[in-house]
Amino acid sequence: MGILPQVYSTHQQETDSFRKIESIIPSEKFILRKESGGDYGVDCILEIIEDGFATNIRSHIQLKSKQNQFLDSDGYFKYSVPIKTINYLSNTLSSIFLIYSESEDVVYWEWNSVILEKINQSTKTGTKSFKYAFYKTLDDKSIDEIYLTIKNKNEIIINLGLNSLEKGVLENLITEDISYDLLLN
Numbered sequence: 001m002g003i004l005p006q007v008y009s010t011h012q013q014e015t016d017s018f019r020k021i022e023s024i025i026p027s028e029k030f031i032l033r034k035e036s037g038g039d040y041g042v043d044c045i046l047e048i049i050e051d052g053f054a055t056n057i058r059s060h061i062q063l064k065s066k067q068n069q070f071l072d073s074d075g076y077f078k079y080s081v082p083i084k085t086i087n088y089l090s091n092t093l094s095s096i097f098l099i100y101s102e103s104e105d106v107v108y109w110e111w112n113s114v115i116l117e118k119i120n121q122s123t124k125t126g127t128k129s130f131k132y133a134f135y136k137t138l139d140d141k142s143i144d145e146i147y148l149t150i151k152n153k154n155e156i157i158i159n160l161g162l163n164s165l166e167k168g169v170l171e172n173l174i175t176e177d178i179s180y181d182l183l184l185n
Contacts, residue, residue: 017100020107024138025138033047041082042061042089046150048147050151058150064079066079069101118130
């Protein structure tokens with residue numbers, strides 16, 4: 001056959017991780033799109049579906065994959081997140097960082113703003129990465145939490161009638177620490 005292009009393990013990991021989240025995220029609640037046009041920190045976009053209609057209410061997702069790594073003795077999946085990626089994701093409301101543990105066949109996740117808050121509390125200026133301890137798993141309960149949080153934050157902004165600059169300021173004020181139980185009520 002002659003010389004052919006090599007399929008790198010990183011490309012296989014990327015494909016496997018996308019297929020994994022695609023199998024977890026219900027198609028009746030979300031449209032999951034791969035992001036194209038260069039990888040600056042957003043790998044896919046999650047759009048809410050409400051009553052069978054596309055809403056354009058979206059969350060940007062950074063998707064990573066890790067082989068041969070398990071939970072540590074404290075029950076956390078530690079991963080070194082690039083600070084520039086977290087900063088980039090911070091420019092959009094409700095961004096999410098996902099990491100697929102191939103060894104465990106589990107997807108861990110966290111709101112980008114929670115990671116950013118930990119970075120701001122713990123690192124010095126000029127630091128390039130931050131080891132974050134992931135513990136939330138992407139499952140049915142967390143899918144419901146993600147859906148309601150994205151939807152409710154968007155409704156707050158719409159109800160306030162803000163322009164895009166004001167939305168950016170408000171996004172920084174709205175914390176990800178809103179209790180999931182409060183969103184249900």
